[in-house]
Amino acid sequence: MHIFKRDANLVHLLILLSAVLSGTSRLAAQDTDRPWKNPKLSPEERAEMVLKQLTLDEKLALLHGNGMAHNENWTMPLTSLSNGGAGYVEGVPRLGIPPLIISDAAYGVRDSGVNGRYSTAMPSNLGAASSWDTESACAYGTVIGQELRAQGFDMTLGGGVDLVREPRNGRTFEYTGEDPLLAGTMDGSMMKCEQAQHVVGDIKHYVMNDQETGRNFVNAIISKKAMQESDLLGFHIAISIANPGAVMCSYNRVNGAYACENPYTLHDVLKTDWGFKGFVVSDWGGTHSMIAASAAGLDQEQPMADYYGPKLKEAVESGKVPLSEIDDHARRVLFAEFLSGVVDDPPQKGVVDVAKGFEAAQRVEEESIVLLKNDHDLLPIDPAQVHRIAIIGGHADVGMISGGGSAQVDPPGGNAIMPPGKGATEWQEQIWFPTSPLKALRTKLPNTKIDFDPGTDLQSAAALAKNSDLAIVFAYQWESEGMDLPSLALPGNQNALIEQVAAANPHTIVVLESGTAVTMPWIDRVAGVVEAWYAGSSGDKALANVLAGVVNPSGKLPITFPISDKDLPRPAIPPPPRQDHSRAVADSSPHPISSGPPAYAVEYNEGAEVGYKWFEAQHKQPLFPFGFGLSYTKYEYSGLTVDSTAKTVRFTVTNAGKRAGTEIAEVYARLPQGAEESSYKRLAGWKRITLEPGESQTVTVPIDSRVLKTFDEANNRWNFAPGDYAMFVGGSSDSTPLTGILQVR
Ligand code: BGC
Numbered sequence: 001m002h003i004f005k006r007d008a009n010l011v012h013l014l015i016l017l018s019a020v021l022s023g024t025s026r027l028a029a030q031d032t033d034r035p036w037k038n039p040k041l042s043p044e045e046r047a048e049m050v051l052k053q054l055t056l057d058e059k060l061a062l063l064h065g066n067g068m069a070h071n072e073n074w075t076m077p078l079t080s081l082s083n084g085g086a087g088y089v090e091g092v093p094r095l096g097i098p099p100l101i102i103s104d105a106a107y108g109v110r111d112s113g114v115n116g117r118y119s120t121a122m123p124s125n126l127g128a129a130s131s132w133d134t135e136s137a138c139a140y141g142t143v144i145g146q147e148l149r150a151q152g153f154d155m156t157l158g159g160g161v162d163l164v165r166e167p168r169n170g171r172t173f174e175y176t177g178e179d180p181l182l183a184g185t186m187d188g189s190m191m192k193c194e195q196a197q198h199v200v201g202d203i204k205h206y207v208m209n210d211q212e213t214g215r216n217f218v219n220a221i222i223s224k225k226a227m228q229e230s231d232l233l234g235f236h237i238a239i240s241i242a243n244p245g246a247v248m249c250s251y252n253r254v255n256g257a258y259a260c261e262n263p264y265t266l267h268d269v270l271k272t273d274w275g276f277k278g279f280v281v282s283d284w285g286g287t288h289s290m291i292a293a294s295a296a297g298l299d300q301e302q303p304m305a306d307y308y309g310p311k312l313k314e315a316v317e318s319g320k321v322p323l324s325e326i327d328d329h330a331r332r333v334l335f336a337e338f339l340s341g342v343v344d345d346p347p348q349k350g351v352v353d354v355a356k357g358f359e360a361a362q363r364v365e366e367e368s369i370v371l372l373k374n375d376h377d378l379l380p381i382d383p384a385q386v387h388r389i390a391i392i393g394g395h396a397d398v399g400m401i402s403g404g405g406s407a408q409v410d411p412p413g414g415n416a417i418m419p420p421g422k423g424a425t426e427w428q429e430q431i432w433f434p435t436s437p438l439k440a441l442r443t444k445l446p447n448t449k450i451d452f453d454p455g456t457d458l459q460s461a462a463a464l465a466k467n468s469d470l471a472i473v474f475a476y477q478w479e480s481e482g483m484d485l486p487s488l489a490l491p492g493n494q495n496a497l498i499e500q501v502a503a504a505n506p507h508t509i510v511v512l513e514s515g516t517a518v519t520m521p522w523i524d525r526v527a528g529v530v531e532a533w534y535a536g537s538s539g540d541k542a543l544a545n546v547l548a549g550v551v552n553p554s555g556k557l558p559i560t561f562p563i564s565d566k567d568l569p570r571p572a573i574p575p576p577p578r579q580d581h582s583r584a585v586a587d588s589s590p591h592p593i594s595s596g597p598p599a600y601a602v603e604y605n606e607g608a609e610v611g612y613k614w615f616e617a618q619h620k621q622p623l624f625p626f627g628f629g630l631s632y633t634k635y636e637y638s639g640l641t642v643d644s645t646a647k648t649v650r651f652t653v654t655n656a657g658k659r660a661g662t663e664i665a666e667v668y669a670r671l672p673q674g675a676e677e678s679s680y681k682r683l684a685g686w687k688r689i690t691l692e693p694g695e696s697q698t699v700t701v702p703i704d705s706r707v708l709k710t711f712d713e714a715n716n717r718w719n720f721a722p723g724d725y726a727m728f729v730g731g732s733s734d735s736t737p738l739t740g741i742l743q744v745r
Pocket of ligand 1: 086157204283406
């Protein structure tokens with residue numbers, strides 16, 4: 001009996017062993033069959049191996065979308081496989097190459113609610129850029145990447161980095177500011193960490209997609225030199241940091257040619273000069289040709305196959321499009337899949353970690369809120385002095401607003417101000433998250449009487465303010481893809497409301513929930529202004545923490561706030577011409593537009609003088625300058641030394657106040673006198689420094705020489721002019737107490 005049992009055990013063992021061995025040999029056979037499965041090889045090698053196995057049909061399948069979920073104009077037989085996302089690209093199942101299941105995800109995963117899921121809304125991209133914190137940007141991207149995967153997606157359409165040269169652009173909230181170094185660094189850091197979660201990363205909208213007005217045909221006119229030193233530089237920095245699998249070309253034209261068939265921006269700059277190895281994906285419906293687009297470097301058409309489907313096959317077979325181009329496009333898509341880890345680790349649907357998302361969203365928002373004005377240190381609220389607070393306007397009793405369009409993240413349970421029973425939220429509808437700052441403040445200050453007035457009746461709002469120790473007016477400015485703002489003024493009667501409340505109570509604070517800069521005709525009449533941006537899923541708690549002083553604000557503006565729209569390079573966005581297709585099209589660009597939509601050129605004559613550079617060069621005083629933001633403590637700067645060889649600056653920052661805080665110390669450089677660009681300074685570096693009261697820290701900040709170079713258009717190269725570069729160090733672009741000289745020989 002005993003012996004029998006032992007034999008049985010032995011047999012068991014042998015069976016197990018042979019199973020393991022045969023499994024191993026099967027695996028080994030598979031590995032020899034599929035050498036590209038070896039993660040030790042480079043993404044380039046792996047992509048090349050797979051490419052060699054592909055039929056023409058399989059290659060072409062990688063080059064186009066299959067429709068867009070929830071869009072009846074854009075459906076194809078395979079659209080239903082898109083998991084409710086923006087796009088679906090077939091993989092190569094026989095070779096283990098997964099499909100691309102694509103979702104929008106600018107500040108969180110889009111279309112969750114409509115798909116019965118949940119996503120975290122991070123603060124708007126512009127808001128998050130106000131932290132100037134690459135770690136916070138990384139946390140931002142990590143949350144989005146993890147939630148994409150948990151929802152079954154393996155490619156993101158986030159990563160907006162177009163410079164804010166037109167602050168009325170309805171998508172300003174999706175971008176990371178007006179300075180190429182800051183915007184590129186923040187956006188690149190977000191996308192690097194997002195892609196690290198094994199989703200194909202994306203940087204968009206390449207390039208000069210600076211307004212929504214006429215976006216499908218507007219022709220952005222700008223010199224190559226200026227574009228290189230501004231918008232292209234921002235993209236280059238973001239792409240160098242993120243190394244994304246994809247870059248999305250934009251709807252507009254650039255100097256005549258559509259961005260998705262632009263030989264200069266796609267072939268010459270992105271792929272040749274920058275060596276970008278991923279694929280170029282068209283914005284949705286942004287493909288306008290086949291032969292021209294393919295030759296210029298468009299790799300994938302979305303969301304349909306109008307040009308890159310059967311027509312492309314025919315063109316290849318008849319020799320109109322060389323097979324080498326198809327190979328290049330397909331290789332790039334495969335490369336992106338290997339690079340991002342999608343092949344080795346395809347997404348598995350799971351449950352979104354809501355608590356983690358809330359945590360991260362709150363932390364990012366706490367670093368992003370910018371304190372713009374705080375007379376007599378009215379903030380933080382001191383419950384010993386302030387017994388009655390009036391909260392007025394901005395639907396503060398129910399929630400906070402979010403940015404619309406393809407970036408829109410669905411709030412849990414639907415729009416907080418949607419009439420009951422209305423159901424799903426819609427494209428271009430003001431969506432409010434159920435994050436009531438009124439409730440959050442009541443929780444934070446339990447012994448203070450806090451009343452609410454909706455602000456619709458100015459008299460009643462003023463009366464409540466008058467009977468309170470402090471009035472906080474919530475003002476909002478809503479933005480969305482597909483529209484631009486007529487001006488930076490607060491819409492509706494909000495300016496009048498603020499004036500009335502401030503007249504009734506000098507202790508009035510304005511909290512702004514905006515996607516871009518806001519003009520403030522009432523600025524001298526209010527005691528304080530707090531910019532909360534679109535504050536995301538935990539915006540209420542973050543804001544309450546800042547107002548109550550649990551968090552000391554540290555955010556700094558990533559864009560200039562002008563006094564008036566008239567101070568911008570264009571007092572208004574030029575209106576597009578009437579849609580008169582019969583009219584002969586005259587175009588000032590070197591590539592005349594032959595047919596189709598009306599000629600509508602916007603000339604960016606300000607060139608590389610975007611934002612604060614424009615204000616400085618034009619000697620215009622902004623309302624609040626780029627890089628500006630107050631704190632509940634104050635910082636002093638001293639002891640600048642410049643190391644011209646190492647290209648670093650060293651200085652000391654002291655917390656001269658009574659609270660711990662974090663200062664963003666900014667370093668600017670002005671090009672040598674005589675250089676044509678010397679009329680403005682450029683952000684060249686920065687450092688976040690956390691200091692206890694009375695503490696000093698001496699820091700060394702490297703100067704980013706990319707922003708000091710000038711582009712020589714004739715020779716297509718960058719010059720680093722010898723000479724004396726004036727260095728400026730301080731707490732904002734127009735407050736730089738320390739100056740020095742960096743010598744370049
Ligand atoms: C937007 C893109 C977006 C795409 C897919 C387009 O309208 O411009 O940013 O990723 O739609 O939703």
